[in-house]
Amino acid sequence: MMRLLLLFSLLATAGWGLSAQVVERRIDAQGGALMLPGIQVLIPPGALVSSVRFRLERLQAVPSSPPQNEVYFIQTLPEREVVGIYRLSSGTTSFLKPIEIELQVNPPYRPSGRVIKSVIYIWDGQGYFSTQVPSTRESFTLTRLDLGLGAGAGGYPAGLVLAVLRAPEENLRRECQSRGGRWTGSSCEKR
Numbered sequence: 001m002m003r004l005l006l007l008f009s010l011l012a013t014a015g016w017g018l019s020a021q022v023v024e025r026r027i028d029a030q031g032g033a034l035m036l037p038g039i040q041v042l043i044p045p046g047a048l049v050s051s052v053r054f055r056l057e058r059l060q061a062v063p064s065s066p067p068q069n070e071v072y073f074i075q076t077l078p079e080r081e082v083v084g085i086y087r088l089s090s091g092t093t094s095f096l097k098p099i100e101i102e103l104q105v106n107p108p109y110r111p112s113g114r115v116i117k118s119v120i121y122i123w124d125g126q127g128y129f130s131t132q133v134p135s136t137r138e139s140f141t142l143t144r145l146d147l148g149l150g151a152g153a154g155g156y157p158a159g160l161v162l163a164v165l166r167a168p169e170e171n172l173r174r175e176c177q178s179r180g181g182r183w184t185g186s187s188c189e190k191r
Contacts, residue, residue, distance in 0.1 A: 021036070021057060021058045022055065022056070022057040022058075023035065023036055023055070023056045023057075024053065024054065024055045024056075024154075025053075025054060026051045026052065026053050026054075027043050027048065027051070027052055027054055028048060028050065028051040028052075029045065029046065029047075029048050029049060029050065030045055031043050031044050031045040031046070031047060031048075034054055034056040034088075035056075036056055036057075036058050036086070037058070037084075037104075038058070038083065038084040038086070038103065038104045038164075039056065039058075039084065039086050039101065039102070039103050039104070039162070040101075040102045041054070041056055041088055041099060041100070041101050041102075042099065042100040042101075042102070043095070043099050044097050044098075044099070044100070046096060046097050047095040047096050047097040047098075047099060048092070048095065048096070049096070052090060052091045052092045053090070053091040053156065054088070054089070054090050054091075054156075055087075055088070055089040055090075055152075055153070055154050055156055056086065056087075056088050056089075057086065057087050057089075057153070057154075058084060058085070058086055059085040059086065059087055059161075060085070061085065079167060079168055079171055080165055080166065080167035080171070081165070081166045081167065082163070082164070082165055083104065083105060083106070083118070083164035083165065083166055084103070084104070084162075084163075084164045085161070085162070085163045085164070086103075086161070086162045086163075087151075087152075087153055087159055087160070087161050087162075088101065088147065088159055088160045088162070089151075089152035089153050089154055089156035089158070089159035090147050090152060090156055090157075090158045090159060091156055091157070091158070092147070092158060093146055093147055093148075093149060093157070093158040094145060094146040094147075095144075095145055095146065097145075098143040098144060098145050099143065099144055099145075100141055100142070100143055101141065101142045101143075101144065101160075101162070102139055102140070102141045102142075103120060103139060103140050103141075103142070103162060103164055104138065104139050104164075105118045105120065105133045105137060105138065105139060105140050105164050105166070106118055106133070106135055106136075106137060106138050106166065114168045114169075114170075115135070115168065115169040115170075116135040116166055116167070116168055116169070117132060117135070117166065117167060117168075117169050117172055118132065118133040118134070118135060118137075118164065118165070118166040119131070119132050119133070119164075119165050119166070120132075120133065120140060120142070120162060120163070120164050121162070121163040121165070122142070122160055122161070122162050122163075123148070123151055123160065123161040123162075124147070124148030124151055124160055125148025125149050125150035125151035125158075125159070126148060135166070142162075144160070146158075147159050147160055148160060169185075172188070175188075176188035
């Protein structure tokens, strides 16, 4: 049994298909990066004055806190795909230079005649905001000068929750209308 655990540990550290779901590290004024499959966070040199702890994790679902009211309808679609849900947590709320968060939003393929909407929902502790990305783009980079209070986890006060979801536009429109909303072509507005 001990040999089996040791083998799995070696495979995980060697990068043989077993990937970590959480990365934690201290980053100082010289900058640094945090990476997981599907996301990379770059803290540039000069963004921090002193050493700060960071945590990046890949989640299995949108957490119950933050509230899910803004991502409710895309999560219930039959053909929707969750590309990734992540939480970036930090010991600081603001930066002297913007940090970059690069997300993989689409696999490298071209849909067969269907309009696919990729949406990034971002919770900053106060509320959600969303960004749409065309299905022709494989990645999206977001820059931030701050993280939201109350959005961190694991003992970190600040953070962001990022959910990358995709679905055919006709399904989004139909689901939005069935819930009494109005589909704008980019979001579901409540009436």
